[in-house]
Amino acid sequence: MIDGKSIKAIVKRFSTMEGVRGVIVCDADGLPIQSDLDTETTEATAAYITSLIGRARNTVDALKEGDLKFVRLETAKGEVMIAPEQGLILIVLK
């Protein structure tokens, strides 16, 4: 299990990267444990994230492409990068 200090360090590392507008860290169940976005946006995003990763895994499995490493959503405003790590889900808004 990753401790709170490490998670804060992850958020800090990503949020200081050029062009990064927000970072959310969720646990494996999609519960937000750290965020530099407002509470409403964080909770609304977290509500969909495990389901999105589940569907992404289903798609990758159907295509027999092995493990899912990363999900990127390109939008009108930029990019949402989602990394499903062991025990953590990292969401970076760029």
Added chain:
Amino acid sequence: MIDGKSIKAIVKRFSTMEGVRGVIVCDADGLPIQSDLDTETTEATAAYITSLIGRARNTVDALKEGDLKFVRLETAKGEVMIAPEQGLILIVLK
């Protein structure tokens, strides 16, 4: 509505691109209408695609990032690129 000839042309254009291993075109409901992968893989993939795009749109909406343009799934073997166009869903395996 895009005609069958145009769809075949889309698949051909993408499938001849370097590194592309497969192309599936679905209608807006996720029904496969053209594919150069086998039927089983095509149908299994198509079964999840509208749900995946729905969840991606939910996530992007929650983050107030405007329209979803593109979904990319990075895997152990490569990348799955999904373009939700008007009336069509294009899936490219790279």
